[in-house]
Amino acid sequence: MKKKAAIGIDIGGTNIVIGFADIDGNTLDKVSFKTASYEKVEDFIVKVSQEINNMVLDNNDMYQIIGVGIGAPNGNYYKGTIEFAPNLPWKGTIYLAELIESKVNMPVVLTNDANAAAIGEMVYGGAKNMKDFLVITLGTGLGSGFVANGELIYGHDGFAGELGHIIATDNGRECGCGRKGCLETYVSATGIKRTVFEFMSDYNYKSDLRDMSFHEVNSKIIYEKALEGDEVCIRAFDYTANVLGRKLADAVAITSPEAIFIFGGLAKAGGLIIDATKKYMEESLLAIFKNKIKVLPSALDENNAAILGAAALAFQNFKE
């Protein structure tokens, strides 16, 4: 019998990656291209369908390919749409699953990128035997995927899991969503940068970052400087973990997960973010939840995680 495999697609603001993954979580082929090269969604559909059909031709002999899974910003699981994604060139509502399905001879399923990450963690990663957990993705923004009773919470409209848009501070920082004080304006690669610039105003600590512009600074530099002992950067990490820890305590009160997985660039800061978040979360938890909820880095290899999440979505939806 042929081994089962699926095609996973990760649509990001910068890159689009298409990968071929088997049911054991091995990523076999992978192609990637720039999102900005496909300003018209029609051109993107042609390109992505070609790549899918090529992968099918290349692997059809060896594998039973069950379908295509897609993780995309503002992706809607029920409708297979991408809706009003601010960081993609395609405006309005795009019926992406349907459009691709019409060009390739197999089923296509789509969800938002953080939900795909949660399914990837459940199928291939650290949540294999868990029925209740959540995944936080820290990138430009903060994404989340909640799993309860072994199933992803899509909500009645397919848009559940927007933990990045709960309010961390009333009348706080301006958010891209048009409101103020959303969690992701504090906790994300962008959020920690904003904190660094706030702290350069609040404190008089020397910092190499005082010689850099807002556009030059990024979370990787903040991490490196923190390791070198830069007090502004150390405090920015501590503050980020504090805000995240307190808001995770609220999320725990709602869904009581066994574990919280943290994924993305910032998660690589390890103790500075994971351990500190856990500490602040514990301080804020209701007594019945104390000392029993794990905060862990994602167990998926970051290079393939998005592809594996998307492929896992296909495996979950197309069992046969």
Next chain:
Amino acid sequence: MKKKAAIGIDIGGTNIVIGFADIDGNTLDKVSFKTASYEKVEDFIVKVSQEINNMVLDNNDMYQIIGVGIGAPNGNYYKGTIEFAPNLPWKGTIYLAELIESKVNMPVVLTNDANAAAIGEMVYGGAKNMKDFLVITLGTGLGSGFVANGELIYGHDGFAGELGHIIATDNGRECGCGRKGCLETYVSATGIKRTVFEFMSDYNYKSDLRDMSFHEVNSKIIYEKALEGDEVCIRAFDYTANVLGRKLADAVAITSPEAIFIFGGLAKAGGLIIDATKKYMEESLLAIFKNKIKVLPSALDENNAAILGAAALAFQNFKE
């Protein structure tokens, strides 16, 4: 064939009610007694088992009685326990389902009272055809039951759904849980009373409540005075709805429910609480959730709702 029925038990800080309900939601028999009369849990077990066995004897000819469901504060679904319930006379962890099961000849299932309310709403009430909704119970405290994908979210440990203990205000009002600023210190019968006393300090409005002690005032009086035009009481309702509406917007971002049902004494204040909460929630919602989430009073008759919720739990767990 005999009609199916279940026994529902509602354990509260003041009263314990045992009811016999058929599968269509008719409450047939009902007995109630004071919680304080049973300081020792052993005595309570004897009493409740007698009542159950009597109901079985009385109805066995006509009905197929499938089991017993219990709604209780701090109830744990997985373990059948009541754990450290501050308003009950029995301290520590009580294995209530097991204790009762050993005295009656049928299965017993238990969950917390707000979860039972959510299951009651799903089986008998306004959520009959919904897969994603939440129920808020406003009593002495604020309870909640979240349903996603048609299943109640119990969480990994059976304690999920503690929306009353998400933080509404950092370093806010002292909560019975030992922390500060929990939602239920603002939004509950007790919460609105605290707000009235805060507002009597903050404002100079005349108010009949200035002649009453803290212990004399209750949410029913506040409601009646609000209807009479008492500005302190009107503002207290508005503030309560504002806090609840903003926090519901956060809850919506996580689970995206089709509807939010509000249950309990305060919910009877109708427009003053339901409509105002909806208004403030809409103001706070992320754009994708605006104008599509219903805020409704519970459709269950308040006198029998707790019994029906507990019976519905039994129907859900003991299908045969």
